[in-house]
Amino acid sequence: MRDVAVIGVGLTKFGELWDKSFRELISEAGSKAIFDSGIGGLEIDAMYVGSMSSGRFIGQEHIGALVADASGFSHLNIPSTRVEGACASGGLAVREGYLSIASGLNDVVVVGGIEKMNDVSGTAATETLAMAADQEWEAFFGATFPSIYAMIATRHMHEYGTTREQLAQVAVKNHSNGALNPFAQYQREIKMEFVLNAPPVAYPLGLFDCSPVTDGAAAVVLCSLDKAKNFTDKPVKIIASGQASDSLALHGRRDICTLDSTVQAAKKAFKQANVTQKDIDLAEVHDCFTIAEICAIEDLGFMKKGEGGKAIDENITNLNGSLPVNTSGGLKSKGHPVGATGVAQIVEIVTQLRGEADKRQVKDAKIGLAHNVGGSGATCIVHILEGI
């Protein structure tokens, strides 16, 4: 397998972007990444785009070709493929791009991720997101997507004594990081009592435990490491890409509180990268709900099972802690345009490893990890990147 590097990144502002269309968003992120990478455009061998449900959100499928077209590449006839894995669509698209270069097939690949979620009502968005769950055996009986993560939380609290306050603190921390990110949907800090007193969504989770409905796009340019120097002097190497799956429904899992897909994807990634959890300087994890971040830091192996809440209490995952988690603000504060999320996580890690994260810069960051989950853990993808 050939070594692969990220040579360019691009991000749109995340938020309720009423005046921006799907096409505008993806071409904005794409052109920023291409401009950042130093490539001209003619070098692009292939494109991949992650999108969870463009059909439901904007009534448009066939996103691969649309994105190539909207970006001005239709006349170059570049192969362009959409990748779908619910909320992990973006991470999967990055992996497909990575594999196509590692295999030797392509040299330069542009990977995008996008979701335009605010063109439908809030109820329609909720209904669409529930499609990441099992329609026949979960959603049919009235389970909503937040309620599935809420059931993980209830069990986690029961088994390990995780507290409501620890869950809330995840949101407080991620908002304080998001306040430093000019691309974030919510650039403001919040207080613990706001989280605790927010309207209930699915007990024990309230509104501030949930990531928002967001419009946004992200893109990266990937290149074989040996050719990367032709375009940039600050390539970031992808030292591992691990993927795993599990039962679609939460009730089919070995353990309600453990995302085995995360455990397995992380195991593969750490093995490939030949590094340990101690070597990771920062991580972007999939905090679609506050409980998800607690499970993530456990299942990735940073904490023992059940001690995720304690890590929050001890401020380990704060921006100035020993393992800063979700320096971008995470899905909670930066926003969660589902298909864009996995790509945006890579953008944040690359920005940090290049030392360009400004007020939220993690000191001497060398190795970063990105963790992207689809559904309640049916798909997981872990990337590890190293600044060189």
Next chain:
Amino acid sequence: MSSSGVARFWREIPQRYNLLGNKCNSCNKIFFPPKESCPFCRRKSIGKMKELKLSGKGKIITYSIIHSAIENFQKQIPYIISIIKLDEGPNITAQIVDCEIEKIKIGMKVENTFRKIQEDGYTGAIYYGYKFRPCDSLLTEKEQCKCDTK
């Protein structure tokens, strides 16, 4: 389920009305919903998967109280959704009814009850299936739960 065909519901009626699962006669594991072949025995299980009606009794292993639902469930909020470990082994997701919200807890013994699950708007299809209720929730003596409450 709105916008999907009624056939999609019909297909699952044996499972949703009667909790029909199946059993691998090679390793004796029980599945709900039924599986085409046993994921553990694979090839050995072919021809050995036998239909099995589940008792409909089990224990709550986790739950949530839903305050924000999709359209077909709006009228029911707040309602309890839970994962139940059935006595035969499989876990299933279902609503808990006939139970005050404050009383719900992990470990509670529950039993299957046949109910309306949702309806597609005012004129659309009505979908039925399983919900669960606490074993001691009964309204009349006649309906007394036969389940083991020791």
